[in-house]
Amino acid sequence: MDGTILRKLAVPAVLSLIAFLAYSSQLLFLQLEPGPLDRRQSLIFNALVGCLLICYMRACRTDPGRVPEGWQPRVKTSKQADDNKHESTRETPKSIPQRWCRKCEAPKPPRAHHCRLCQRCILKMDHHCPWTLNCVSHRVFPHFIRFLFYAVAAMTCLGYFLYLRAALIFQSRNLPSYLGPSVLQLTHLFLLLLTTFLTWTALTILLLRTAYSLFTNTTTIESWELERHATLLHRARHFGGVLDGPDGQRIPIRKQEFPYDIGIWRNCVQGMGAANPLAWFWPFAASPSVESGLEFEVNGFESEDAVWPPPDPDRMARGWPRPWEEGRSAFVHGDEGVDVEAFRRRQEQDIKRWRRDGEGVVRRKPFVERLEASVRWEQDGDGDGEEGEQSEDSDEDEVERRPVAVNVRGEESWKNSEGESLADFGLDEDAEFYDEEDIPLSVLLQRKRLQKAE
Template identity: 50%
Template sequence: MELSHLAVPSVYILIFFLGYPSQWLLLRLEPYPLTKNELIFSNAILALILATYTRAVFVNPGSTRNDRASKQLSRIQIPPEPNPVKQDGNAKVQVTKSRKWCTKCVAPKPPRAHHCKSCGTCIPKMDHHCPWTANCVSHTTFPHFLRFLIYTTIGLGFLQKLLFTRLHHLWVHRDLPAYLGPSALLLFHTFATLAANSITLFAVGILAVRNVWCLAVNTTTIEGWEIERHRTLVRRARHFGGYLTAPDGANVRIRKQEFPYDVGIWKNIVQGMGSWNPLQWINPFAPTPSWESGLQFEVNGFEDEGTVWPPPDPDRVYRRPERAANGDAFVFEKEDLSAGDTLAAFRARQAEDAVRRRRPFVERLEENVARNEDAYEYGEIGSDAEEEEEEDAEKENYGDGQGEEGWRNSEGERLKDFGVDEDIEFYDEHEDDIPLAELLARRRAASNTASAAAYS
């Protein structure tokens, strides 16, 4: 059995340990036992915690890998996109397309969806894969997850207050004979409960505050990573006149983009909680938002129509070379290889062609400066003290040194730390990957829609 399979039972055990034995303990400690109202409140909040956690664990996070989702996505009008290749003087400029197709799910990919490595499917408005619920926090599960965090913070805070009241009483009367105080078993139980409660309250409290903030500004944890990544790219592009080089040598125009899904606090909360009724926001049995409502989202209109999120990232653009790395896959240079070794070598060349790792930006910048000393002076590029500090920090943001897919944000997190399948998510999917049958179906749907509009 994997350790991940023990996460959910462990959380249930922790809830029961902090919920029920603590009541038995507090009924036997001075200065007074729990009152009737305190007992009612404790058990009510405990029931809310159990109900919301159970829903956060067992509610389906949604998937785009089904016929209903595919039909729904095919009816969504995709905004026009900029021309993928432009000419800027003698430079070839690459404009990244939005992702519309997941090659692993073999299904359309809606905005804000990401492919979860644990769930094995694209999750609508994926926030992260939570190991403690063994489930994705997504468009459908986020309301239950947030209610669980809030009710848990309230319950743990209330228990902390009750424990501190008893500990203060013990400290004030510490000079009295030991036989007048609690037994050794009660003391051990008290301090064990205090330690477990304090650690859990600290972790859950921070997570609750963070998720409330994400709800207010309508961002997910993954999108927070993308926002920080975009700011880093904008700062990098200033060194090269607003352009960065993609793996295929094309120049990608980098300009600052505003996050499109922050549409105001009220609308953000309504969208995130799945209801405009504030009573439903705190209702542990509130209906789960439908997965259909997670296929498209309102935007704030700060950017031009057709602007996509996440913004262009030259290092996330995957382009196969004109001649594939496995072009000579069936040319046997070593005839003495066995059939198994030949197949293994072939698959290794396929893997090399599938992912071409990029060196970190700092290394490429230094090489570029050394190669173009006449055009760039390193002192000018690094003259700003703040930018120098940021570049020094970036050198530490590549955990395994594998390249740009190893980039980490200021908290040291990579995409894979949120449960995202980096092999799919770091390198953008393109329309070239969409099956011909799907493209023809979309064309027919668009034609039928245009015909219906003309007759109406």
Template identity: 50%
Template structure:
């Protein structure tokens, strides 16, 4: 199955190139020999200019490196890292064995952490990221504009044939021409419709300075807030702890104009936004992003999620400061049952100090009788965050994210890294 998926993905770029060539060039061939409305000069140069822009932007979307995290990069604020780890935010990638900057995610296809990863696009076989997003936007823009123009030219020829449908067949185009026009019109109409929806969605994320992944996280956060309202603002986490869920504002929405500038490489030159040969954003960027300041500086994105928090230690399980006190007999019984289950797993040598990997628990859901579980999906099933889907039925793996690293990566930062950081701080002082 993996080999089959890999083979199909290798055919994506040739398929897109074939589609572009078919629409751009066979349409001109048809217009050239269509006697009722032959190819005009303005149509010739407009179609070819649009086609050239599409080719350039698509090539750059496919070939520009989506970026990588510099070797040895570390968050400047160690206290922020400790706060993030306490709330379940993952700042250490065990796949890359390195820290992840804000908004970065590990792509399971590119096999590395990608700065400001939006999604891994199967049609470009490349990640849409901080560095490739401007090229991707331009590709969609010129594809929609170019095929929209072609749609008007095709519709004109379709109208001519339809208006003369009662004339003898020898006075009109041949059956081959009619079939060619029909295929061109249907394929172009479906393609421009699909790409228009994608362009509108992409422009929306550009104007709000969100990525597709962050839109998923925002919806997930809103879902947790709705669930927490029924339980006094808390949801149960691992070991029976109660995690407080508060409304958290998205920190990177800094105003429409600033959002667009940030998404298009930081340039305020509107002409460069549409220029197919515009330069790729500077490689020194992509590690830090301007924030709107609506939240406390010590609070980072994404918001706390009970499904991301590692199992607490035995001392933490018994600490009243770490877990809120149950208020009823039913809650006490559920709390004790969860705590005993966690302690039992800790005594098992094969499961010391951690839950089962998410994919194991997804295939074999653990017994959880509590209806308050934050991992329960809206249909009542239990499986943790990896089982949660947004309103469009998408999981993070559908955007190319390596879920096994993104969630439940409960390994601590290696001691060697911590010692190296301490030595660096001492040298700085």
């Protein structure tokens, strides 16, 4: 309840801050030398404040977008020349790699994420902003960056006006006090200077970071994923280029280029929703359409089969039931050179890496716990002897009792260099880390239709 009340107070707090800086300062200028703002200064400053308020309210009130009901990924057709390389071609359907959200029980478009506060998948979600009570998304991003731009511009002007008056007061510091401003006026001026400086610094940093995201066409979440991918690459180098995945799998980890960076100009056009630079600064510019946020142009550095984010063993769900649990072999006839026994031993170890949380949901143990248990298991033996098995069990119990620096729910507690996890951006971690199933999209859609029919 307390968190809900604080969230509801965020927008009034921002509006109060804007009113304090923009309008109480102009009242103070009436009482300080060199007097109130002249006509030109007043027109420029109040115009910037007006644009700031318009963009802020649009950033708060614009619908961040939702996946249309019944939407399904488009099926591409790739033209392939025949074997004789004649001019004739044939159409071969090729599906775009699919993503599925368990919370929405619907296909998830590229770059969309499930927001735990909005309770739905948001198109090209950047983060859920606590100061606008809205998701910064494909449709909201242009208003959000315009709000930051006009806020920094307005506070730059205000800082200049405040500096002129503070400099005059400092120059006349040796005059009798009755010739200068009152204590109340000095206190007001000091608060304006301090608040303006702190707010301007914070918003300038945020504006520069947001502009960088615009130029590179990366969201805040995707920046987190890029750093996560680099961590997995570094980690995989110590394990021969692979990491342990669900059900004893060995997941190859290779460097994957970010697919949505298509050049600075086209990145800006896509992010701002218009090709006219003047429209980028117009407070009443139209919001990008929902349809334009369902698919995004890629740079072609990776194959069409590659998806973003790259494979992450801790974001893969287990396949239930597994073929070898149904009495069938996990390997087909003709698999030569495969060490079946080694695979089964790895599978048994993987099963021990999973546990149920308080809600009965199967979670992967944190990487730190799994790595420590694996190292101790290898040091105590290969697990074939009775002594090795006993020491392994005791090690597992010891790991369970030992406090670790990560959340017990799994690798979703991983944080980037700034100490941020996906939950800090408003994402529903259960949906983000366990929404990918190794099941064809047609089967998932069929399940959903059957559930509606029932």
